[in-house]
Amino acid sequence: MSGNTQVLLTERPSGKLETSNFTIRDGDMPTVGDGEVLVRSVLLSIDAANRAWMQGATYKSAVEEGDVMHGGAIAEVLESRSDRFAEGDLVWGEVGWQEYAALDARHLAPVGDHRPLTHHLSVLGVAGLTAYHGLLDVVGIEAGETLLVSAAAGSVGSLVGQIGKIAGARVVGIAGGPEKCQWVVDELGFDACIDYRGEKLSRALREHCPDGVDVYFDNVGGPILEAALFAMNLHGRISCCGAVSQYDSDAPTGPRGVPGLIVTKRLTMKGFIVMDYADQQERAIADLSAWAADGRLTVVEDVIDGLEAAPDALVGLLAGQNRGKRMVRVSPDPVG
Amino acid sequence: MSGNTQVLLTERPSGKLETSNFTIRDGDMPTVGDGEVLVRSVLLSIDAANRAWMQGATYKSAVEEGDVMHGGAIAEVLESRSDRFAEGDLVWGEVGWQEYAALDARHLAPVGDHRPLTHHLSVLGVAGLTAYHGLLDVVGIEAGETLLVSAAAGSVGSLVGQIGKIAGARVVGIAGGPEKCQWVVDELGFDACIDYRGEKLSRALREHCPDGVDVYFDNVGGPILEAALFAMNLHGRISCCGAVSQYDSDAPTGPRGVPGLIVTKRLTMKGFIVMDYADQQERAIADLSAWAADGRLTVVEDVIDGLEAAPDALVGLLAGQNRGKRMVRVSPDPVG
Numbered sequence A, B: 001m002s003g004n005t006q007v008l009l010t011e012r013p014s015g016k017l018e019t020s021n022f023t024i025r026d027g028d029m030p031t032v033g034d035g036e037v038l039v040r041s042v043l044l045s046i047d048a049a050n051r052a053w054m055q056g057a058t059y060k061s062a063v064e065e066g067d068v069m070h071g072g073a074i075a076e077v078l079e080s081r082s083d084r085f086a087e088g089d090l091v092w093g094e095v096g097w098q099e100y101a102a103l104d105a106r107h108l109a110p111v112g113d114h115r116p117l118t119h120h121l122s123v124l125g126v127a128g129l130t131a132y133h134g135l136l137d138v139v140g141i142e143a144g145e146t147l148l149v150s151a152a153a154g155s156v157g158s159l160v161g162q163i164g165k166i167a168g169a170r171v172v173g174i175a176g177g178p179e180k181c182q183w184v185v186d187e188l189g190f191d192a193c194i195d196y197r198g199e200k201l202s203r204a205l206r207e208h209c210p211d212g213v214d215v216y217f218d219n220v221g222g223p224i225l226e227a228a229l230f231a232m233n234l235h236g237r238i239s240c241c242g243a244v245s246q247y248d249s250d251a252p253t254g255p256r257g258v259p260g261l262i263v264t265k266r267l268t269m270k271g272f273i274v275m276d277y278a279d280q281q282e283r284a285i286a287d288l289s290a291w292a293a294d295g296r297l298t299v300v301e302d303v304i305d306g307l308e309a310a311p312d313a314l315v316g317l318l319a320g321q322n323r324g325k326r327m328v329r330v331s332p333d334p335v336g
Helices: A048-052 A126-139 A157-166 A178-188 A201-208 A222-231 A260-264 A274-293 A307-318 B048-052 B126-139 B157-166 B178-188 B201-208 B222-231 B260-264 B274-293 B307-318
Strands: A004-009 A022-027 A036-045 A073-080 A090-093 A100-104 A146-150 A170-175 A192-195 A213-218 A232-240 A268-271 A301-305 A325-329 B004-009 B022-027 B036-045 B073-080 B090-093 B100-104 B146-149 B170-175 B192-195 B213-218 B232-240 B268-271 B301-305 B325-329
Touching: A004 A307, A022 A307, A036 A090, A036 A307, A048 A307, A126 A157, A126 A213, A126 A232, A126 A268, A126 A274, A146 A157, A146 A222, A157 A170, A157 A178, A157 A213, A157 A274, A170 A178, A170 A201, A178 A192, A192 A201, A201 A222, A213 A222, A222 A232, A222 A260, A260 B268, A268 B260, A301 A307, A307 A325, B004 B307, B022 B307, B036 B090, B036 B307, B048 B307, B126 B157, B126 B213, B126 B232, B126 B268, B126 B274, B146 B157, B157 B170, B157 B178, B157 B213, B157 B274, B170 B178, B170 B201, B178 B192, B192 B201, B201 B222, B213 B222, B222 B232, B222 B260, B301 B307, B307 B325
Parallel strands: A146 A170, A146 A213, A170 A192, A213 A232, A232 A268, A301 A325, B146 B170, B146 B213, B170 B192, B213 B232, B232 B268, B301 B325
Antiparallel strands: A004 A022, A036 A073, A036 A100, A036 A325, A073 A090, A268 B268, B004 B022, B036 B073, B036 B100, B036 B325, B073 B090
16 A cells, blocks of 8 residues: 545635645655554545635634645445444545545544435535525525525535425526536526636616515625625525635635615624534425435536645635535545 | 704815814794694714715615704603693604704604613613614624624714624724723713724734624624625624714725625625514513613713704714714703
C-alpha cells in the first residue's frame, strides 16, 4: 500500500479562492486508535460551505492553514477498533480531503443500502435533506404560491424547485447564464429561470413573478437577496440556506432592505441547517426516494474523478460551473 | 374662528431632516363632505416612522413635497356628517400636521374613556401595542432568557424592556449617552443599558449579556443590528420593529451578517406592524392598563406644546432627544 494522498489548505485565500491555496502531498497512513476505524474515501462531497469554513468558525470550527482540507465523504471501513462498525461497512463522515483517515466511530453515520452510492450525497444526502426541510419545514409552500429559488442549477436549488413543483407552486429560478437557465426550465421543469448575469433582476422578477414572491429560498445572499426582498409579497417567507455570493470574499456586505423591508412587508427570514431536522429524516428520505424512483424528481449529479481534482472542483463550483450535486470520486465503489 | 395652521413638507430632505424642510402656513378651514367629520387636533403623535414616510411608500403612501405632513393624532369631532360619530366624540386618525381636518369617518377609530388622553398615544396607543405584540406575539419571551432592546429610552423600547422584566427575562437596553442609560436602569428597571455612543458595542454586549442574546427587539437596524446578530444565541429570535438609524438618510446600508449569521445561528427575523394584531388588541389593552395601573409599567411621556413646534420635535426625536413617547399638544384636552 502506497502513502495517503492529502490535499491541504496551505494558504487562507485573501480574496477569491484559487487552486494555488492548496497543496497536494503524499501523507502518512494514519494509525488507528481505540474506538476508531480506518476508512478509505470513496466519494467526497464538494459544497459552497467548504469555502465558508475558511472564513472562520461557522456551525463547525474553521479550516486553519496547514490543515487537511475539511469535507464530508462516503467511505469504506477497512479496519475497525470499534464495535459500531465492521470491515466493509460504508459510512458518512468528516473524512477530509484525503484518501485514508482514522476516525472516531461515534462521529460516523452508517450509509444505507440504496444504490447508486452517489445518491447518498445528492438526493438522499445533505443536499436533498437541505432542500426538503428548508422548503417544507422551515417556511412551507402552498399550491398556487410563487416560489423563487436562487442557485437554481445547484445541488440544493435544483431539488428545491422540483419539490416546489410537486407541491403545486409556481417556481421561478435564478441562475447564471442563458444555457443554464434554459436547462433549468427544460430539464428540471421550473416555470421560468432568470439569468442574473444577463438580465436586470428587478425587471425580470416583475415579469416572471407577476403576483410577487411568496417564498424565497436563498442560497446566495448579497445582491440577489436584496432584489428578492423588494419582490416579496406581504407576509412573505425567506428560507436562509446559504450565502454563496458572500463566501468567496473577505468583505461580505449586507443587503439593503434589512431590516426596513422586513418591517414594512412583515417578512419572516429563517436560517436553518439540516442537522436541526435530524429527527425528521426518515420521512424526508422516504419522500425523496419515492419521488426519485417515480421520476418526479430528476436527480442531477456532477461527478469529477480523482482527489487531486478537488481544488479545481471547488473553485469551479464557486464560479457556478456545476449542474446539480458536485462530488469527487476518490476511489471506485466497493464491491457490494 | 381664525384659519387652519398647517405644517407642510415643502422640501424632501436629501440627507438629514431639518426644520427648514417644513413650512408653516395659515391654511383654509376645510369643508365637510357627506360621510365626513370636521375634527380639531388635540394631541399629535411624533414618531420615527414620520421620517420613513418621506423615503417612499411603506405600509402607507409616501409624503410628497407640498403635502400637509402626515401624522396620526387624537382629535375632537366638531361637526359630523356621518352617523358613525357625533359632535364632541374623540377619535384617532390620520389628521396630519394641522389644526383642523375634514376626514372620512370610516378611517377614524373611537378613543376610549381612559384618562389622561396622552395614554392613548403612549401605553394604550400604537407605542404600547407595538411593544406588547412585537415582544409577546411576534417572537415571545421566556423567564430567564436574555432580551436586548435598542432605542431603550424611546416610546416603544422603554415599554418592551419593562414588559420583558414582567415576563421574567434579563433585560439589557441600548441607548445613546450615559445619562440616558443610567435613567433606563434607574427609572425603567432594566438590568443594564449600553451606551452605543460611548462604548464598544461588541465588548459591552459580551459583558452585559454573558449568556448571549436570546431575543433582540430591533428598533434601529444598521450597525446596532449588525452587532446584535453577532451576539445572538443559536436559534435566537429578532423582532424587527423599525430601522430608525436608516430613516434619516438617503442611503440605507444593510447589516453584514445577513444572511450568513442567520444561517449559521439558525436565527429567525420577523417583521411586523401593529395593525397585524388588531384582532388581539383587547387582551393587549387589558394587560397594559393593568400593568400601568399597578405601577409595574412606568409610562414615560414627552409632551411638547404647540403645532409650530412639530418640526423641531421630529428632528429632535431622530437625534434621540426624547425619553418615552413624544407628542405635540395642538389644543387643550376638551372638557370631558
